[in-house]
Amino acid sequence: MQDINLTVRPGEFILLTGPTGCGKSTLLKLFNGLIPHQSGGKLTGQVIINGIDTLKTDMRKLTQQVGLVFQNPDDQLFATVVEDEVAFGPENLGLPREEIGRRIQEALQRVKMVDLYQAGTNELSGGQKQRVAIASMMAMQPKVLALDEPISQLDPVGADEVLNVIKELNTSLGTTIILVEHRIHEVAHLADRIIIMNEGQVVMDQPIRQALRDVAIFHRYGLRVPEVVQLFADLKIPEPPLVAVEAVKKLKNVFTSNKPDQPVRTPPAKGERKRVGEVVVKIKELRYTYDPSRGEALKGVDLKVQEGERVALMGNNGSGKSTLLLHLAAILKPGSGAVEVLGENIRTKDPCFLAGQVGIVFQNPDLMLFCDTVRDEVEFGPRNLKLSSQEIELRRTKALSAMTITDLAEDSPMALSKGQRLRTAVASVLAMQPRLILLDEPTTGQDKMHIDAMMDFLSKFHARGTLVFCTHDVETVIKYATRVVVMNGGHIIADGDPRAIFSSPEILTRAALKPPQSLLISQGLGLTPAFTVDELKELLVG
């Protein structure tokens, strides 16, 4: 990081964003003294928090000024019981027992978890775990709460729970919030001010509504703006609102006053994609249980996927979508029922028999990288398939270039950024040229530019292949999926064209999904449903 000059006023809600690796997380660690007190590196300049110079103050005082919440709730909870987790901080401060008890009660009340104080942390949902992480920071009574992508691992319902709690802390308690997030569209309406960082520098710092008047800067850094903001920018309407309801009101005014007689247009029909290819996946009455005390994860799932389809598996956390995906790679074996992948029953097969036929990319790419260089990593699979050296070279060149990591070929995969590691993992799978690619939450923690680059490539490069991916990202699904399978409680509750699925409020509610803003606006305006900004624009102005 360099040349950072920043002033944050008490009670502000700041959205800190920027492309992957821009220095956002490093900046957060400066706020509570983790840098420099608990890290290496060289620091010049001053960081003053509530009048306290972090360089000259010990961690004990600083941790009471700034609370830090991280991306993955599982990596920041130590205790097995909720109240112990919240008590951890106050205990470390050496507070008397009565005071610790009072703080536990108050913090859990703030995050609406007081009824679960005796619950096991392992039994909580992702959203609840993240709220416990926030409560454990609030028990330190910090003036500032800094959160590093706290919703990136959560389903839309969990994310909403957490964001509501954060906003509540900001408005009712006056806690200053500094929230790092790629998903600007999810949080823009909550923040007062936005700071964009790039390559260790602050490149924009403005009130959020003012900043969103110029979407070009967001695009330049590969950041996704709310659909409503993009729509207003495209329509050249000033003062973009941040939520769909406001947009509907404004658009009604604009289009009533300017074009009173213009008939409502309908978007071009997006007929359901024909499924004519060979059956790649055939699942019948699949049931699976991880732990009998927690019930079945899959409760009689039937599914067929045909060649060439791009299927999005959606649903809330714990709905069974990842379990289903793991069956397709023969990682899990059916408890009962049958799973056929490429005509083979996986029950008695080792995943080896799927090598070169099925590729899987996990949410955490680190578990997929074990070679010394990116080049070795990409060549590893083709070599095991005993392909000719020309074929190996051809596949390596193509996969590296597709993932834009050709220049990193001689680097160690472990030394790359998370985005680069993910792309290396994808390239290693692509080099196998599998007929079926499985992606587990490929959009998590990635900025829009990288998500689009990866999905564009997979759609084009793999046009004749089949893609099955788990995601919560509705925009990505609308753009890339030909079919959506929605899961809830181990069942498939909807299966069909993404547009048809997202038009059903009942399905969206049951699967805890959020409809795209374009759809809400088109519905609010009484138009034919539109699912993207372009479709909505076409409806409005032709």
Place this chain on the structure above:
Amino acid sequence: MSIAQRMIRPTVNATFIHQLDARVKIFLLLATSVLVIFLDNPKSLLLLFVFVSAAALSARLPAKNLKILAVLVLLAVWGTMFSQALFYSKLPRTVLFVIIHPKWPVIGELTGGLFVYKQGFTYGAVQALRFASMLTLGLLLSWTTQPRDLLLGLIHFKVPYEVSFMTVTAVRFLPLVMNEVRTVLTVQRLRGYRPLKSSNWIKLIRTSLYTLKPILANCLRRAGTLAVSAESRGFRVNPEERTYWRGLEYSYMDRGVLWGGTVFLVGIVAVKVVYLLYFNGVYYTPFLRELYGLAKNWL
């Protein structure tokens, strides 16, 4: 639930063992470790193992936990007895049967013969019973004690807070690491590599490296986040003044077990010491003849 998860997840039950204070359980574990050193007699060691096993059964553990326990105990007993029977070096020793005859060409000359000794079996049985008792009691402790109680228990026994905290936290993350190992092996298989199907040592070493590398990298990254999260909440800022929200309180039952256990342990150790003094010709008194007999037959 995977075996790793089952190994470390405590059960919740209202049995006598579950209700015992964590400190009492740790004390019993320590006391048993002293006992198994002081006891040499196979009869009394067998009795101790039966007692510990009965305690495990009384905890009404799930059948799968008991199965894991049984497999581990059998492996330990078989491994210890067999290895001791083969490599027993004290004299006198009686050959039970011959595995490699010393007169066999090449292998016989090279090894000097391989025999199974009767005394080795007996010695192995004693060692196996010691090991089996400790293993059973250790697993019983971890299956019937909540980690937070275990943490407080360790702190009570003056284990530094940092060490206790790290021990309990490491246990919590063990199943996660086991799942990651499974994922890495699957990724290798899906890329055409058969990690475990080879008797070639070079390939096995390569597989270990391929597996360890991503697991270690991931563990380091997770440890980094955990450390930052702990430090953000004042971990180690002032260890001497740290307070505790929950405390452990002894019930009458706990006190009874603690006192009973202490008296029993001190009694056994005292009798054994008195016997050793007599045995080595240091001290003898006819008043204690019955005690010497008891010690000779049972301890």
